[in-house]
Amino acid sequence: MLDLLHIENIAIIEQADIAFRPGFNALTGETGAGKSIVIDALSAVLGQRASRELIRTGADHAFVSAVFSHIPEGLGEDLGVADAQEWLLQREIYTDGKNVCRCNGRPMTVTQLRTLGSRLLNIHGQHDGQQLLDETQHIVYLDQYGRYEPLQSAYSAQFSVLQDIRRKISDLEMNEAEKERRMDSLRFQIAELERAKLQPGEDEELSERRNLLRNSEKFISALQGADFCLNGGDNDAGALSLLRQAQEHLASVRNLSDSFSELHDRLEGIYSDLYDIAYTVQDKKEEFEFTPGELDAVEGRCDLLYRLKKKYGATVEQMLEYLDKCRQELDEMTCADDTLAHLKKQEEKARREVMAAAGELSRQRKAVAKELEQRILTELRELNMGSIRFEVAFEEKKPDASGIDEVRFLMSANVGEDLRPIQKIASGGELARIMLAMKNVFSSQERIGTMVFDEVDTGVSGRAAQKVAEKMARISREKQVLCVTHLPQIAAMADTHFSVEKGVSDGRTFTKVQELSRQQRREELARLTGGEQLSQTMLDGAEELLAAAEKFKKTV
Structure with a gap:
C-alpha cells in the first residue's frame, strides 16, 4: 500500500x-x-x-x-x-x-x-482503453490472464527448433545455378590454398629469414671481424692469445702476493667468458650459409603469402581455418541431397511436435477464455452494461511465435445486435468500462496492493x-x-x-x-x-x- x-x-x-x-x-x-x-x-x-x-x-x-x-x-x-x-x-x-x-x-x-x-x-x-482497439493485443491480454507459462515455454522451444531446421533447409535449397557457382568458387579457393602448402607459423619464420638474407653481407662482415679480433690471423695474435699471455706473466708472481693472485684469477675468469664468446662467433659464422637463389625464393614465398592473406585471412592460421570451412561447406553441398532428405524428416517430426504443443496451448487458451468471458461479463454488469455480450473469438492461423490462435474480443452492446469486433462498435465510455473490468479481473490474480486510475x-x-x-x-x-x-x-x-x-x-x-x-x-x-x-x-x-x-x- x-x-x-x-x-x-x-x-x-x-x-x-x-x-x-x-x-x-x-x-x-x-x-x-x-x-x-x-x-x-x-x-x-x-x-x-x-x-x-x-x-x-x-x-x-x-x-x-x-x-x-x-x-x-x-x-x-x-x-x-x-x-x-x-x-x-x-x-x-x-x-x-x-x-x-x-x-x-x-x-x-x-x-x-x-x-x-x-x-x-x-x-x-x-488512454489504456485504446489498447483494446489493437487486436494484436487481445491474445496478450488472454495469456496474461491464463498464466500458462509452462505450455508457452514448451511451445516456444519446439517452434524455435522447427525454425532452425527450416533455415538449414532453405540454405540447402538454393538455386541450382547459384549452387554450382558457389561450389566452383569453393573448389578454386581450396585448390589455391592447398597448392600453397601452408605451415602454421611460417610467415613469422620467413620474415625473420628474409631480414637475415637481405643483410647477409653485414652479418658476415661483422662475424668475420669479431672472429679476427678474438682469435687473430696467421700472423696476428687475437684477444684470446694476448689474454692468455697476460695470465701467464702474472702466474709467476701469483704466489708472492694476494693482490697479484686476485688479478690472475680475474684474468682467468675473463679468459673463460671470452673463450665461450669466441667459439659462439665461430659457430654463427659457420651456420650462416645460404645459396645464391635463396633470397629470391624467400621473397617469392612472402609475396605469395601476402596475396593469400588479402583474400583469406591475416595470418597463416586464419587461412588454414578458412580452408577447413571451405572443405566442410563443399562437403555439405556435395552431400546436400542426403542432408536435405535427413532435414526433411527432422522438419516433419518437429512440425508434428510444434502442432501438438500448439494444440495443447490452444485448448488451454479456449478453456481460460470461457472463464475470462464470464468474469468480464460479471464485472460489466456491475458497471451498468447488463445487456452487453462479450466473447473471446478464436481463428486458427499458420503457426508463429505465439501459436496457432488468432484471438479477437467481440462484443454486442445492445440487445439483438450481432457480436462484432470491439474497435468497430465500442464507444469511449464503453471502452473505459471494459478496460476497468479487465484491469479488475487481472489485478485479482496479482499481489499488487495499489491500483491507480488516471x-x-x-x-x-x-x-x-x-x-x-x-x-x-x-x-x-x-x-x-x-x-x-x-x-x-x-x-x-x-x-x-x-x-x-x-x-x-x-x-x-x-x-x-x-x-x-x-x-x-x-x-x-x-x-x-x-x-x-x-x-x-x-x-x-x-x-x-x-x-x-x-x-x-x-x-x-
Missing part, C-alpha cells in the same frame, strides 16, 4: 506531501491544476520513463520519494531488496539526464526500480458513472485505490478526498495538494457539479451524493 508520496520540483509542483490512506483515495481539481502531474511523479518514482523536461523551471533536479507498507514477503528478493515493514523508493532526476534511484537507501538502476514498482502498484491511464472515467456519465464509482469502491475493499477524476459520483465514493489546486505566488505558478474535510468535500463536489458559483441547491445535491456513497459503502 502507498502511504506517502513526496514531490519536489516536478513541473509546477514545487513541493508536496500526500499521505494516502487505505481504501479509496480520490484526487480532484480544475483542468490544468496538476492532477496528472501527481501521477507523473508517481510513475517516475516507480521507474517509468521520466524526461528532464519534467523538472520545474529554475531547478537543477527533481526528487520524488514514496513510502509503501504491507509488502508481501519475498517481493524483492530477486532484486536484492530485503523484506521490511516499509519500503522507501526514491528517485532524483537531473537536468543533465542523470538519475539516482534507491530503495531503502540501497542504490539501484532505473530498470530495477521499474521492476520493483510494477510489483507494488498498477497505473491505468485514460481519468479513466472519460466518456462516462450519469448512471454509468455511478456504477463505475461503486465498482471502484468494491475494488478498494481488497486493494488500495487512487483515482484522478472529474466526476462527482466517483469523488463522492472515496474514503479519502484530495484537492489539487493551482495558484500564483511571487510571479511563479505553483500547485498544492490538500486532504479535504467532510465540509470541504461537500463544497468540492458542488463545484464539480455546477462550477465556482455555489448555490444551496448545489450544496444539498453534493450532500446527497456523499450520504448515498456512505450508505453504499456500508454494504460492500
